[in-house]
Amino acid sequence: SQKIEQNSEALNIQEGKTATLTCNYTNYSPAYLQWYRQDPGRGPVFLLLIRENEKEKRKERLKVTFDTTLKQSLFHITASQPADSATYLCALGASYGGSQGNLIFGKGTKLSVKP
Amino acid sequence: AAGVIQSPRHLIKEKRETATLKCYPIPRHDTVYWYQQGPGQDPQFLISFYEKMQSDKGSIPDRFSAQQFSDYHSELNMSSLELGDSALYFCASSLGRSGTGTEETQYFGPGTRLLVL
Numbered sequence: 631s632q633k634i635e636q637n638s639e640a641l642n643i644q645e646g647k648t649a650t651l652t653c654n655y656t657n658y659s660p661a662y663l664q665w666y667r668q669d670p671g672r673g674p675v676f677l678l679l680i681r682e683n684e685k686e687k688r689k690e691r692l693k694v695t696f697d698t699t700l701k702q703s704l705f706h707i708t709a710s711q712p713a714d715s716a717t718y719l720c721a722l723g724a725s726y727g728g729s730q731g732n733l734i735f736g737k738g739t740k741l742s743v744k745p
Numbered sequence: 746a747a748g749v750i751q752s753p754r755h756l757i758k759e760k761r762e763t764a765t766l767k768c769y770p771i772p773r774h775d776t777v778y779w780y781q782q783g784p785g786q787d788p789q790f791l792i793s794f795y796e797k798m799q800s801d802k803g804s805i806p807d808r809f810s811a812q813q814f815s816d817y818h819s820e821l822n823m824s825s826l827e828l829g830d831s832a833l834y835f836c837a838s839s840l841g842r843s844g845t846g847t848e849e850t851q852y853f854g855p856g857t858r859l860l861v862l
């Protein structure tokens with residue numbers, strides 16, 4: 631069966647450091663992968679999307695890599711801030727555009743950035 | 746910018762009652778997805794609609810049904826509620842065929858918190 635694993639349930643780092651979150655998947659060949667941020671009791675907020683033919687994507691302090699051979703994505707937050715503390719969800723999508731594309735989520739990694 | 750709107754935000758029901766959750770997608774978005782998130786769990790896909798037609802079905806119980814209307818809003822109808830249905834229900838929308846490379850991005854609403862007693 632399809633399986634998505636995020637490296638740990640919780641990750642604690644010091645402010646200013648780089649946070650690295652891992653998403654591994656098996657028995658799946660996603661066309662794209664997305665990262666979302668979720669705060670308690672709120673809906674997931676889209677951060678970045680990376681397609682199967684892309685190796686790396688950046689947005690401000692965020693960077694995502696996608697290795698379809700390793701079946702792994704890494705999500706980096708550089709110069710982390712306490713405001714980055716949240717749960718980060720990895721989500722895989724089946725296809726491009728159109729009507730398809732329901733997401734399969736990992737269980738998330740709860741990031742805590744200490745001042 | 747307009748976001749996805751969900752109503753109600755909170756709902757308390759008794760077992761065996763029915764509930765209707767509403768979702769208003771971002772303007773011009775033609776695709777709606779419903780997800781269920783239990784406490785401490787990841788969101789689980791229930792069902793999706795594109796241009797008012799059901800496009801995909803996930804782990805939605807037979808007691809639940811949904812539809813998308815001509816104005817693209819969607820409703821999730823839940824009958825014979827069980828204690829285990831207590832969860833956050835999210836609606837997400839996307840622009841199915843924008844051709845801009847952003848079709849896959851799903852924008853989530855704030856969720857409806859359903860508590861079944």
